[in-house]
Amino acid sequence: MRTYSLFSRLAGIAALAAFISGCQTLGADGLVASSAPQELSGPAASAIAGDMVSRLAEQVGPGAGTILLKPDGSPFGSALEASLKVWGYAVVSDQKTDKEKLVPLAYVIDNFEGQVLARLSTGTIDLGRAYDATAAGATPASPLSIMRHG
Numbered sequence: 001m002r003t004y005s006l007f008s009r010l011a012g013i014a015a016l017a018a019f020i021s022g023c024q025t026l027g028a029d030g031l032v033a034s035s036a037p038q039e040l041s042g043p044a045a046s047a048i049a050g051d052m053v054s055r056l057a058e059q060v061g062p063g064a065g066t067i068l069l070k071p072d073g074s075p076f077g078s079a080l081e082a083s084l085k086v087w088g089y090a091v092v093s094d095q096k097t098d099k100e101k102l103v104p105l106a107y108v109i110d111n112f113e114g115q116v117l118a119r120l121s122t123g124t125i126d127l128g129r130a131y132d133a134t135a136a137g138a139t140p141a142s143p144l145s146i147m148r149h150g
Contacts, residue, residue, distance in 0.1 A: 034069070036076035036109035040116065044133040048109070049079035052120050053087050055127055055144050063088030065101035076109050115141055124149050 036045070057063075067089045071077025084091050084105075092102075108119045112130075116138065119128040126149070130142040 034072050034077065034106045034108070036072060036074035036107065037111060040074065040076055040109060040133065041135045042075050042079070043136055044116070044131075044138040045075040045079040046083070047138040048116065048118050048131050048133070049076060049083040050086075051131075051138075051140060052107075052118055052127060052129065053080065053083040053089075055129075056120055056125075057087050059125055059127070059146065060103075060122070063090075065103040066090040066092055068092055068094075068102050068104045070106075074109075076107065080107060 040048075067084050069077075069081055069084070069091050070093055071081060081091050103122055106121045108117075108121075110117045114132075116131045116133045117128070118131060119126060121127075126145075126147040128145040128147075129140055131138040132141045
């Protein structure tokens, strides 16, 4: 019986630790902190950002609201901000705005098995896609994944 009690405690502690660490990665707006590798080339970052923003516009409408974006200083963060502006979105980096409709936007770019995985997240939708990236650009390597919240 004592072994079961010890196991239950360890499992409970592990579950609590996982829950707490998951909460710590969320920002004040309920989204993960934006991140992208610095080694992603400028042309690849621009191609991925352009494709993802066009898909975001298909889902939420072009220029719908002011985007709250907290870039991480990577080439992708800069490319994403530029693409959002091309598509007619107003972009702010803090919450001080007179606009009524503020849309927090986060991104995560990661490398996995030779591909670049991209995700854009708002409070209502997540978009994800894999890309084949080179120094000269990037092309989609998977269908677009769309997940709606609430």
